Amino acid sequence: METATAIQTVPSYIRDAWWTPADGAAATEVRDASTGEVIARVSAEGLDLAAAVDHGRSVGQTELGRLTTHGRALLLRDLAQYLNGRSEELYAVSAQTGATRIDSMVDIDGGIGVLFTLSSKGRRELPNANVIVEGPVEVLSKDGSFIGEHIHTRIPGVAVQVNAFNFPVWGMLEKFAPAFIAGVPTIVKPATPTGFLAEAAVRAMVESGILPDGSLQLVSGPARDLLDRLDYRDMVSFTGSASTATLLRNHPNVAHGGVRFMAETDSLNAAILGPDAVPGTPEFDAFIKSAATEMTVKAGQKCTAIRRVIVPNPVRHAVIDAIGARLRERVVIGDPRADGVTMGALASLEQLADVRAAVRAMLAAGGELAYGTLDAPAVTRADGEVSGVEQGAFMSPVLLNWPDSGSPAVHTLEAFGPVAGVLGYDMHDGDASEAVRLAALGAGSLVATVCTNDPEVARQLVTGIAAHHGRILLLNREDARSSTGHGAPVPHLVHGGPGRAGGGEELGGIRSVWHHMQRTALQGSPNMLTALTGEWHTGADRVIAGDPEFGGVPGAVHPFRKSLAELRIGDAFASGLRQVELADISAFAEGTGDLFYAHTDADAAARNPFFPGIVAHGYLLVSWAAGLFVEPAPGPVLANYGLESLRFLTPVAAGDSIRVTLTAKRITPRVTDDYGEVCWDAVLNNQDGATVATYDVLTLVEKVDTLYA
Structure with a gap:
């Protein structure tokens, strides 16, 4: 194995040039998630973050401002087409993060899909301009000579996008796309464990020659004082842990300086099985498939993964048995570069230690191990051999049974890996309020699945939990095959949720573009508003x-x-x-x-x-x-x-x-x-x-x- 000193340092892309720290700079080693081999060093020591912010505000704003919304949306389409041609390169790099090919498809192709979708929606739903009129005109005088309306214009600063380790490509592109259409330069700060994949994607984007100068910059490594460089002109979009989001929200420039802040954080998402969905029904089968899939895709490292499986008490053990049987039948753990592997490693050894510690805490709080183990599992190596001793961050799927569905631990602790817990609820005279109460104990979630073929049950559950969730998937026999699934947000719709989930929105069609724009109430004569908006107003010449x-x-x-x-x-x-x-x-x-x-x-x-x-x-x-x-x-x-x-x-x-x-x-x-x-x-x-x-x-x-x- 190569020594750390021979390993390349992941570069940053600042002021339209690649940058690496000086020799001897303090750096963090990054390892292949499956083999434990050191594959990169990450450091931002000596990086001039103030210059990066200034470059975005000046060069980036100027160059993006030369284009209209449609011009920028068209470049996104061209960029998506270009990245499609480079996807296999990104897949090879993605395998080093522990991601299987399906995992990589969700991350890489999903991110490219966001570019296509936002490009299309931008050209269909926005004017070919840089001033966007919102809503109808309000007539403010009897003779119509004084009117008012709302307009959107891009914020004059930069969009700093802090991304989580689990989706280094999709997480970046779903934030970059709406900022780009709005005309706001992006500074990307990926998580260190998988930032090398984000760097590979940025490198491809730069090499495309499509992006205007200053529109995209990348900070590889710690950027602890980046928020110190921002002010009310700028915006921060954060995806990651709730604790880190709280620290960022409390930064003086956010709390008092007017920096716009958007957060999407981990949440204890639920899947609720309706009382009609008993074993043998299509709904029961779809529910089991969804729960097992959410445990294993990306090795459960998804902020949208199902953590709480809420089911009627009479079928609790049937659900546990069915999920266990599906995991036993379908899951092959190992190096994603090996044939037949269906679940790869967690992103890092540190992540593995955190997940195991969280599971131990849940077991101590009353959870019972219903499937899986905390011991090192047998894994398939890249050469196809099966071994029980590996250097990688591998973990068995773990399913917990919670005899006490109200235990605080199941509603507050999250193991960010292939872990879920089963909770039981009782119906009382057709009343599903207990299931609603359990779902709400998550204190705000990104997504929930409601699986039932009974419209009345669906009505009770959806109206009961909607205010606690950013998205609800209604799963039944009619959409089980066509649904994108519990954990797959789509760029046409808002993504985000209240409370613990961050309280923000992203990936929301044209709404996500508006997050990067300022709404301004404009008042004046019809002629003046016509001249400023490029849209004729009644009473104008x-x-x-x-x-x-x-x-x-x-x-x-x-x-x-x-x-x-x-x-x-x-x-x-x-x-x-x-x-x-x-x-x-x-x-x-x-x-x-x-x-x-x-x-x-x-x-x-x-x-x-x-x-x-x-x-x-x-x-x-x-x-x-x-x-x-x-x-x-x-x-x-x-x-x-x-x-x-x-x-x-x-x-x-x-x-x-x-x-x-x-x-x-x-x-x-x-x-x-x-x-x-x-x-x-x-x-x-x-x-x-x-x-x-x-x-x-x-x-x-x-x-x-x-x-x-």
Whole structure:
């Protein structure tokens, strides 16, 4: 075995260059989790953290600010595609952390998947801009000259991301992706035992040439004074132990200096079996599979793993026997580089010692060993040989039975490894409140599974535990095969939980992007808010083509004749009036089959408190409006792909007339296409000027009119 002095020091990536400490710097040795071989040294001695923060705030902010949200989201897609091509390299490094190929898939492919998902959602759900409008406008004056709304803009500092040892790639990328889309530079601080894998991933990201300067930096090794360099402009996202999260929360720059702080910590997650899910049912089988899987994937080193298996007392021993049988049948412990191994080592010998100590404390507090052992297990070596004596951090899965389900130890102690405990509960006249009480004793968790095919049981359990959990998986025969599983958060949804789980959110679709942005209430005139947000507001100036009687300017070009290169926010069209006849209403009713009495029965319509008698169908009016505003000749408008926020406000009776005003409200060029999206503000008015309907029309428009020019 090589000596420690011959081992490479894991570098940091600071100010767009790789950095290693001087020879002789104090360093921590990192070992292969399976063999115990020293594979790296980790040190940040002499690293200028203040310079790293300054580089992010200056160069990183500037370079990311040159791009819009869509531009940054597109780079994420390119980065994900590039990393897919480097995944096998990362798999080889991941094996040194004790992770099996399936474990590595969860970490590496899961992280790459986050990049793809956030890239897609960013381009679909955010404007192609750096100012994001949130919610509707509030009119603050009678004449509409003073209005207010909320906007999101990126925070002006850096996002410091402190990650746990168990997911060195996924944990990094799920924080990096939303920060990058928001336009905030990232400083990654991985955990020392597996930081060499995070470094390998960062190296691949840098070598891709895709990332703007200053957008990503890596600190390999201790960074104890990093928070000293931060202020209210910056954000810290932490994943790890609850005790460390508490220390960071109490740092003066967090407690008093305004540093934004987000934490996701270990929690005592529960899986609850409903009383209907008895042995022989699909729910019982799915529950057993889920419990055994959560004990063994990543050797149980997951903040989302099931720690408390809460089951009806009549089936407690059947559950224990079934989980034990599945573990006995499925689990092969050993070096993940060996064929047939299904559970690898814990991340380090120190982690192994901590987990064994936690289990001993649970046994002393009343837990009973129902499956497994604390002795060193027989393991399969990389060469395929089986040995009972190894240098690696191997541990048998351990299942505990808790005769006293209310024992404080089971609800407060966590063994962060392949360990779970079984607790029993009783139903009382169909009341599942005891199971709810036991789940809540975890003092806040990331996720719970509720396994039942009884909707009433599900309702009781979910409404009872929802406020204590960040996520709940409803598991039954219908989704057992398609579910992503108890321990697999998805980037479309919020991840995080209350109380002990950290009280924060991450990995939450566009919500996770907003965590890196400041919400600001903006008040002013429609013209000023239009100029600042790039979105037209009612009352702002506009250039109107169409009927002069309703504001049309002679010679003004119909906005549907303009490509994106020519179209401007506020370009508008005003139609003339079209009268609605009773025959039109009757013909629409007959032609569509919409014979609702308000359109067909004069006596019944007259008794309706909302209508003056027979009224026109709302969809008739919307259809007529399209006929009033559409420019029929071929041109840069390629397609109408929908309506949003349609509201009918004033009924239209036979003899009334309608007209429409259409205004270019928001223009979103697509980065990768020759066209973009235009959102048009549409307002229907009657002959008296009353508003009949409001909605947004969505169209696809060429960037340059080439097809029909």
